[in-house]
Amino acid sequence: MSNNEVLLIYDKECPACDNYCQVVRIRETVGKLRLIDARENSEELEEITALGLDIDQGMVLKLDGQIYYGSDAIHALALISSRSGLLNRLNYYLFRSKRLSYIFYPMLRFLRNVLLKVLGKTKINNLHIDGNHRF
Template sequence: MQEDAAANPRLRLVYDGECPMCRRYVRWQRIRKEVGELELIDARQESEARRELTASGIDLDQGFALQIGERWYHGSEALHRLTLLGTRSGVFNRTMYRLFASQQRTERLYPLLKACRNGLLSLLGIDKIRNVKPRR
């Protein structure tokens, strides 16, 4: 039986695969089964999604990107949307829901998360995504 594309839209998350914080987040984040399957894409790898986002002017150093259907969300909006798609099972997912289910709270907290990510990458000597040639 073929699933209806409207009932299960395309879900893709483009994140920084070199960032320990980002890797841990995508490993622990769980979306509800009825939402569909989330495709995880490392922004440092060559991909259709990375080319599409770059062409659209989306800076992946400023935040990850989430595609739901045909629409892309970036940064705090992507985090908020992903949180709403997530399960409430487990301490991590319940905590994420409490923090980021509110769009306004997510917008206030996201700059802090981005600063932590950038500081961590700097401490680890990891270059920004835009300065790295995508790996195949």
């Protein structure tokens, strides 16, 4: 990973998550955003699993070696995002506050879980599968 690379690990099979991650734009001065599908085995998923982070409970942002999870990730994304475009401005205004991010993120996670159920998709379950570690 280069110093200017920003990693976002999320569930690509969730249409809402995927659309959000495709639309969010970070400022060029911050670096280049690299999206990582949490449904594919990767070093990044192994790292967050080793840290005990459940990807079904929140997306993960890695910026300058720092890991942001769930509401902290969406808050950090809002702060480093570009303000160009309606959705990026909306993202900034909704999630620039750590408190609002903390309040809204569980609702977004709940809606993701409902959407996955309606679409017949399983959760990622990166921490355990039938009581065994995935990796």
